[in-house]
Amino acid sequence: MKLVQHPGEMADLSALWRQEGRKIALVPTMGSFHDGHLALMGQARQLGDRVVVSLFVNPIQFGPGEDLAAYPRDLQKDRGLAASVGVDVLYAPSAQEMYPPGFQTTIRVAALAKGLCGASRPGHFDGVCTVVMKLFQQIMPHLAIFGEKDFQQLAVIRRMTRDLDLAVSIIAHPTVREESGLAMSSRNGYLQEGEKEQALCLYRAICFARELVKTSPFPLAAADVCGQIAENINTTPGCVVEYVEIVDADSLESCETINNNSRLILAVTVNRKVRLIDNAGLVEL
Amino acid sequence: MKLVQHPGEMADLSALWRQEGRKIALVPTMGSFHDGHLALMGQARQLGDRVVVSLFVNPIQFGPGEDLAAYPRDLQKDRGLAASVGVDVLYAPSAQEMYPPGFQTTIRVAALAKGLCGASRPGHFDGVCTVVMKLFQQIMPHLAIFGEKDFQQLAVIRRMTRDLDLAVSIIAHPTVREESGLAMSSRNGYLQEGEKEQALCLYRAICFARELVKTSPFPLAAADVCGQIAENINTTPGCVVEYVEIVDADSLESCETINNNSRLILAVTVNRKVRLIDNAGLVEL
Numbered sequence: 318m319k320l321v322q323h324p325g326e327m328a329d330l331s332a333l334w335r336q337e338g339r340k341i342a343l344v345p346t347m348g349s350f351h352d353g354h355l356a357l358m359g360q361a362r363q364l365g366d367r368v369v370v371s372l373f374v375n376p377i378q379f380g381p382g383e384d385l386a387a388y389p390r391d392l393q394k395d396r397g398l399a400a401s402v403g404v405d406v407l408y409a410p411s412a413q414e415m416y417p418p419g420f421q422t423t424i425r426v427a428a429l430a431k432g433l434c435g436a437s438r439p440g441h442f443d444g445v446c447t448v449v450m451k452l453f454q455q456i457m458p459h460l461a462i463f464g465e466k467d468f469q470q471l472a473v474i475r476r477m478t479r480d481l482d483l484a485v486s487i488i489a490h491p492t493v494r495e496e497s498g499l500a501m502s503s504r505n506g507y508l509q510e511g512e513k514e515q516a517l518c519l520y521r522a523i524c525f526a527r528e529l530v531k532t533s534p535f536p537l538a539a540a541d542v543c544g545q546i547a548e549n550i551n552t553t554p555g556c557v558v559e560y561v562e563i564v565d566a567d568s569l570e571s572c573e574t575i576n577n578n579s580r581l582i583l584a585v586t587v588n589r590k591v592r593l594i595d596n597a598g599l600v601e602l
Numbered sequence: 603m604k605l606v607q608h609p610g611e612m613a614d615l616s617a618l619w620r621q622e623g624r625k626i627a628l629v630p631t632m633g634s635f636h637d638g639h640l641a642l643m644g645q646a647r648q649l650g651d652r653v654v655v656s657l658f659v660n661p662i663q664f665g666p667g668e669d670l671a672a673y674p675r676d677l678q679k680d681r682g683l684a685a686s687v688g689v690d691v692l693y694a695p696s697a698q699e700m701y702p703p704g705f706q707t708t709i710r711v712a713a714l715a716k717g718l719c720g721a722s723r724p725g726h727f728d729g730v731c732t733v734v735m736k737l738f739q740q741i742m743p744h745l746a747i748f749g750e751k752d753f754q755q756l757a758v759i760r761r762m763t764r765d766l767d768l769a770v771s772i773i774a775h776p777t778v779r780e781e782s783g784l785a786m787s788s789r790n791g792y793l794q795e796g797e798k799e800q801a802l803c804l805y806r807a808i809c810f811a812r813e814l815v816k817t818s819p820f821p822l823a824a825a826d827v828c829g830q831i832a833e834n835i836n837t838t839p840g841c842v843v844e845y846v847e848i849v850d851a852d853s854l855e856s857c858e859t860i861n862n863n864s865r866l867i868l869a870v871t872v873n874r875k876v877r878l879i880d881n882a883g884l885v886e887l
Contacts (some may be wrong), residue, residue, distance in 0.1 A: 422765035454767040480707035483737040
């Protein structure tokens with residue numbers, strides 16, 4: 318596996334692969350790989366002739382007071398993990414080369430980025446869109462794989478890709494969970510052992526909602542379900558709901574009643590320091 | 603010459619050309635071709651193996667109360683003119699296909715788009731950047747040619763291209779002028795015969811500034827030159843200055859004193875209805 322650190326070198330390599338007719342699959346990441354990342358890389362290996370994993374802790378998607386400095390970084394460990402699943406190139410550019418002096422361009426997806434995480438993290442999705450566009454232009458992938466764990470991000474990237482006519486297929490990979498049900502996340506590393514139990518309140522909320530949907534007569538009012546979930550979470554010691562919503566999976570607009578395309582999506586803070594998100598479809602199809 | 607009206611058809615054609623190793627040159631336009639457009643097309647013909655001219659009156663770069671509805675359109679005439687200079691494809695998509703329902707993505711270049719025309723046309727350059735990005739993704743050109751007449755637009759597009767790592771060379775074509783010195787513009791068609799004489803106040807301002815620079819001892823204060831130009835224009839019957847500035851040609855920031863990289867840039871309204879712009883370097887190198 319090759320480690321590439323300069324945008325120009327990456328672009329040259331991709332141009333060569335394109336000339337040779339290779340299909341390029343990209344997995345964009347911020348590193349600190351867990352089994353979720355490795356599952357995405359495995360899918361990329363199946364779908365592409367050449368697999369590029371980008372590793373870049375993107376400063377412009379972090380707000381002031383967020384965890385940019387604390388975000389876990391371990392290039393050597395990540396390098397070994399990526400190599401172990403057959404990645405061809407680990408692309409880890411520097412912030413200086415990604416955002417040189419004078420940089421001033423932003424991409425914004427309006428409605429989809431407004432609520433949910435966008436409400437408490439202003440500018441976050443602008444930063445995500447901008448870096449993903451840069452990565453797409455540098456790496457020129459035929460397809461890119463994003464985890465459903467960041468469901469709003471996936472919807473925003475899909476929209477940007479469609480709106481700006483990017484010739485990249487956006488592939489969603491289902492959320493990978495620990496045996497307990499906790500969604501894998503690099504930010505789980507912030508949790509002490511006892512806190513992992515508290516963090517399960519997100520997965521329990523999903524199970525609760527799914528069970529309710531399975532056993533209740535339709536139509537089922539989304540606001541009632543969200544209200545019960547919020548109460549359950551807020552009565553879990555140390556857990557505070559940031560948002561709990563049931564939305565249409567495409568528009569991310571609130572549902573009045575639950576239907577086949579409804580998605581539960583929630584953000585919770587554990588012990589005032591670790592912010593976790595999760596989401597799931599509610600109707601088994 | 604082929605007329606292409608659907609984005610998918612254009613993208614397929616460009617992908618084929620790319621496979622064949624052809625160099626694609628793009629001239630983005632809003633139609634209503636004059637000798638300025640034809641000069642850009644001629645340059646594209648020299649630089650590219652395949653020449654695409656896009657013709658799209660882009661609604662999102664017009665503000666409320668601007669001349670979107672009145673903007674001159676004559677596809678049949680433009681078709682003949684483009685064919686006469688050896689264009690391969692005239693690409694004229696519909697607004698419905700460019701901006702289908704749900705479209706919500708915008709590209710913004712911050713500092714460069716703020717002053718000058720950006721001050722009186724909020725959102726204008728966002729619209730320009732967004733459509734140029736879409737055209738680049740649909741047409742996949744190796745190079746794109748923009749007229750220096752729209753100098754701020756050129757600077758903004760260069761910046762976007764660099765910031766987002768687009769693999770497109772941006773080529774500037776010098777402003778083409780009528781024999782009188784009036785910069786060619788589709789909006790000159792709004793001028794009655796007598797008004798063309800009034801509109802010459804822009805070119806006279808350029809000549810005045812150049813002469814002053816040639817004959818005055820350095821350093822020459824930019825504000826003094828702009829002040830004199832504004833007075834000359836505002837005393838021309840029917841002419842009102844929107845802005846007159848001398849800026850650095852790269853950053854578009856105001857110069858205190860005139861240097862080799864200074865550019866005079868101005869916008870004037872003639873008889874309260876026709877808004878004209880022009881610009882020029884001030885030091886003969």
